Amino acid sequence: MAAAEPKPPAGAAAAGRLARGCWSAFWDYETPKVIVVKNRRLGVVYRSVQLLILLYFVWYVFIVQKSYQDSETGPESSVITKVKGITFSERKVWDVEEYVKPPEGGSVFSIITRIEVTPSQTLGTCPESVRVSNASCDTDEDCVAEQLDMLGSGLRTGRCVPYYQGSAKTCEVWGWCPVEDGASVSQFLGKMAPNFTILIKNSIHYPKFQFSKGNIEHRKDGYLRRCTFDEVSDPYCPIFKLGFIVEQAGENFTELAHTGGVIGVIINWDCDLDLSASKCNPKYSFRRLDPKHVPASSGYNFRFAKYYKVNGSATRTLIKAYGIRIDVIVHGQAGKFSLIPTIINLATALTSIGVGSFLCDWILLTFMNKNKVYSHKKFDKMADAPEQTVGPELCASEPSRQDSTLTDPRGLAQL
Numbered sequence: 373m374a375a376a377e378p379k380p381p382a383g384a385a386a387a388g389r390l391a392r393g394c395w396s397a398f399w400d401y402e403t404p405k406v407i408v409v410k411n412r413r414l415g416v417v418y419r420s421v422q423l424l425i426l427l428y429f430v431w432y433v434f435i436v437q438k439s440y441q442d443s444e445t446g447p448e449s450s451v452i453t454k455v456k457g458i459t460f461s462e463r464k465v466w467d468v469e470e471y472v473k474p475p476e477g478g479s480v481f482s483i484i485t486r487i488e489v490t491p492s493q494t495l496g497t498c499p500e501s502v503r504v505s506n507a508s509c510d511t512d513e514d515c516v517a518e519q520l521d522m523l524g525s526g527l528r529t530g531r532c533v534p535y536y537q538g539s540a541k542t543c544e545v546w547g548w549c550p551v552e553d554g555a556s557v558s559q560f561l562g563k564m565a566p567n568f569t570i571l572i573k574n575s576i577h578y579p580k581f582q583f584s585k586g587n588i589e590h591r592k593d594g595y596l597r598r599c600t601f602d603e604v605s606d607p608y609c610p611i612f613k614l615g616f617i618v619e620q621a622g623e624n625f626t627e628l629a630h631t632g633g634v635i636g637v638i639i640n641w642d643c644d645l646d647l648s649a650s651k652c653n654p655k656y657s658f659r660r661l662d663p664k665h666v667p668a669s670s671g672y673n674f675r676f677a678k679y680y681k682v683n684g685s686a687t688r689t690l691i692k693a694y695g696i697r698i699d700v701i702v703h704g705q706a707g708k709f710s711l712i713p714t715i716i717n718l719a720t721a722l723t724s725i726g727v728g729s730f731l732c733d734w735i736l737l738t739f740m741n742k743n744k745v746y747s748h749k750k751f752d753k754m755a756d757a758p759e760q761t762v763g764p765e766l767c768a769s770e771p772s773r774q775d776s777t778l779t780d781p782r783g784l785a786q787l
Contacts, residue, residue, distance in 0.1 A: 409746065414732055421728035429721035438644070440714040441707035447576040447641055449702040451479035457568035457614075461487075461559040471561060473676070473693070479700040482674070482693075483614065485562040485629035490552045490690040492682070498549030499535050500542045501525055507542045515543035525551040552690060562629030566615025569600070570698065573610065574654065576641050578706040583645060587654045607653060612637075614696065620658040632672035632694040634662040641704030652706075661699060672697050 409415075433439045455472050458465065469475065471484040500507040504524045509515050509532040517530030526547020533544045545551075575586040589595060589608035599609035601616075618625045621635050636659050643652035664670045672695060677688045736746050 407746075409736060411740075414736060414740075417735065418728050418732045421731055422725055425724050425727060426721075429717070429724070433717055433721070438707050439717045440709060441644075441646070442580075442710035442713060443705055443707040444578050444580040445703075445705045447578050447702070447704050447706070449574065449576045451700045451702065452571075452573040453477045453479065453481060453698070453700065454571040454573075455481070455483060455568055456571075457564065459561050459564035459568075461561050463559060466561055471695075473674075473695075479702075480697065482672075482695040482697045483565065483568065484693045484695040485565050485632070486558065486560050486694040488552070488556040488558050488692040488694075490550065490556045490692075493548040493550065493677075493688050493690055494682075494685055495547070496549045497529060497544050497546050498551060499533050500528070500545045501551045501553050502535060502540060502542055503553060504542075509541050509543050548688065548690070552692065556690075556692070560629070562626070565629060565696075566613065566618070566625055568614040570612050570614060570617070571596070571610060572612065572637060572639075572700055574639055574700070574702060576702065576704065578643070578645075581645055581706055581708055583643070583649070583652075583706060585641075585643075585649065585652055587639070601656070603656075610654075617658050617698070618696070621660050623660055628696060630694065631670065632696065633660055633664060633670075634672055634697045634699060635659070636661045637698060637700045639700065639702045639704075641702070641706075643704065643706040645706055645708040 454477050455468055458467050459471070460466060466484075473482045473484065501524070502508065504521055506521070507524070512530060512532050515528055515530050515532050517528060519528045521528075524545060526545035526549075529544045529546055531544040532541050534540075535542050536550065573586070573588060575584065577584040587608060587610050596609065596611065599606050600611050600613060601607075601609050615625055617635055617637065618628055623633065623635070638657045638659070640655040640657070641652065642655070645652070662670065662672060673692060674695075675690065675692050677690050679686065679688045681687065740746060
């Protein structure tokens with residue numbers, strides 16, 4: 373008679389069950405339970421939310437924003453400008469060398485349209501301008517000698533002298549005399565200014581995509597000598613008339629020429645590099661940049677002087693110039709298909725569709741008449757089983773057959 377095999381100790385059997393339970397928990401797949409609620413209104417809300425989210429990502433994110441592309445903003449840019457034209461005032465003829473400041477042809481330049489000239493200023497003594505605060509006086513006691521007003525025209529001598537016109541008196545100063553408002557003469561240069569032509573040569577480069585382009589058409593037949601800009605027929609002839617720029621900015625040229633102002637020429641390079649290079653074209657827009665509706669800061673003017681010698685004495689002509697300042701501003705954005713942003717936005721879209729389930733669950737469990745019934749069906753509640761001490765191991769022991777019977781009355785755990 374064969375000897376009976378010895379039974380393994382109880383501790384070894386418990387350890388085996390523990391090991392099987394740990395491996396089972398590691399390899400098992402868990403999936404949420406799905407409950408179908410036959411409620412038409414809730415179903416319409418659920419599908420409507422999903423449709424809206426889908427439309428948002430398909431139309432706005434992918435079609436409008438082109439989020440499937442890698443993008444680069446702020447292209448590297450260079451701007452070269454050149455003004456041509458001739459005009460005249462009451463006293464002389466003006467050419468480009470005189471009315472364009474500065475003459476280097478950068479992205480910011482001014483075209484002088486009106487000047488106030490104070491000729492033949494020399495260093496000496498004369499009445500201070502009435503526009504300077506505390507310049508008016510009645511006696512010499514009202515003027516402090518050697519006082520220097522930062523907004524004045526020179527160093528005060530301490531004398532009270534008659535002003536240039538009328539019976540007023542102001543403190544005498546030592547400086548460039550006569551002062552500006554005492555002898556200035558106004559001259560208007562804007563009669564022919566609307567016909568001035570401005571060449572704006574611009575080239576851009578997007579280093580991320582190694583893409584470069586310019587705004588001048590590559591032709592060798594003297595095209596630039598006979599063309600002016602037209603958005604339809606000549607988009608690559610960047611020669612603009614000054615009157616056209618002011619008109620496109622919505623301004624009156626005569627008024628702007630008298631008071632001065634700042635006009636922005638905005639060149640926008642928005643390029644979809646998934647298309648051919650010919651589809652990447654500059655778009656021009658024009659607008660006034662200075663606050664014309666604020667009287668204290670509207671208009672644009674600056675001063676400069678021309679120096680020369682008269683009988684060995686230093687003499688200058690002071691010019692207060694009013695003009696139209698042109699600021700050429702270049703910006704843009706380039707985009708090209710890239711796999712990484714496409715995957716990220718697709719994942720975001722698929723995740724966002726789950727918002728519909730969250731919203732409908734909240735409505736189902738909060739506002740529906742049978743919300744408690746739905747809550748009972750959706751969530752399983754299980755009482756804590758008696759704790760079993762199996763040692764210091766991290767994994768929980770395998771549920772006993774008795775616990776499985778209580779929590780799984782249909783025996784689904786055996787499937």
